[in-house]
Amino acid sequence: MTVFLLGVGAACLLGLGFVLQQHSAQRAPRSEILSYRLLLTLMHKREWLLGVLFMVGGQVLSAMALSEGRVSLVEPLLATNLLFAMGLARRITKQSLGRSGWGGVALLGVGVTVFIVSGEPTGGGTEAGVLRHWLVFGVVAGVALLLVSIARRLPLFEEATLLALAAGLLYGLQDALTRIAGQHFNHGGIDLLLRSWQTYAVVAIGVIGLILVQSAFESAPLKMSLPALTAAQPLAGIACGVGFLGDQLRVTPAALAWEALGLACIVLGVVVIGRHPAMPNTCIEATVRAAQREAAGQRAALRP
Secondary structure, eight states: OHHHHHHHHHHHHHHHHHHHHHHHHTTSOGGGTTSHHHHHHHTTOHHHHHHHHHHHHHHHHHHHHHHHSOHHHHHHHHTTHHHHHHHHHHHHHTOOOHHHHHHHHHHHHHHHHHHHHHHOOBOOSOOOOHHHHHHHHHHHHHHHHHHHHHHTTSOHHHHHHHHHHHHHHHHHHHHHHHHHHHHHHHHHHHHHHHHOHHHHHHHHHHHHHHHHHHHHHHHSOGGGTHHHHHHHHHHHHHHHHHHHSOOBOOOSHHHHHHHHHHHHHHHHHHHHHHTSTTSOOHHHHHHHHHHHHHHHHHHHHHOO
């Protein structure tokens, strides 16, 4: 129950933080996409800082949940952040959920429940050796780097989804490393924590992920980025948990089928909710308004 409450609390703060960050980031200069200057610009916006405060609070709660439970258990709970993002977005857009919205909510809730009940994530497995550890780390980080490389060649509107996918993969990896860092703190205190490379990797991945997320939020409406981010993070986290942290899932044919169905429902529910009309479309609206103002200015300059 403690892990459940911490996981859902973290999801709530993360969802609210993402909406506030996107609402602010979409007004930043497009020339600062994928640059540290974007963060420097956003630091002057009160709404963005509030969103970051929510996100940091969510990450603290998720770290506490990871210290109490397995990554494979916590990650599906964190995927529910989209429900809380939908709640705040609904207040912004005044759009009711409707049949598709409630359908997405049901799919996400059912998917999380089915995966946890069928998989019964537990610890106790043997943690992977150094080679397997770095292999899983390299694959997740490499796929994220490949997505960013491809995204840079795409139009802004399409770039957002790939950037969000890359950030989600890195955040899943960060969650796994956070659990290792927590174990070091529990066993050796602050001294061992500061001497472990995982601690600094968590910070570095957090900064890189933040730049990717804000760039995705700036590039396109929230519905183009948040579903991809929310779907990729639990998949990467579960892969890392099973891959090198010793997490164990039931592996009977029936259990594997239900686990796959649960993950499919989570991803589908995330996509359905993210595409709902209640999710803000402010990036497009802001672009249209800017174009209209520019056109009006040009017409005024041509008048005698």
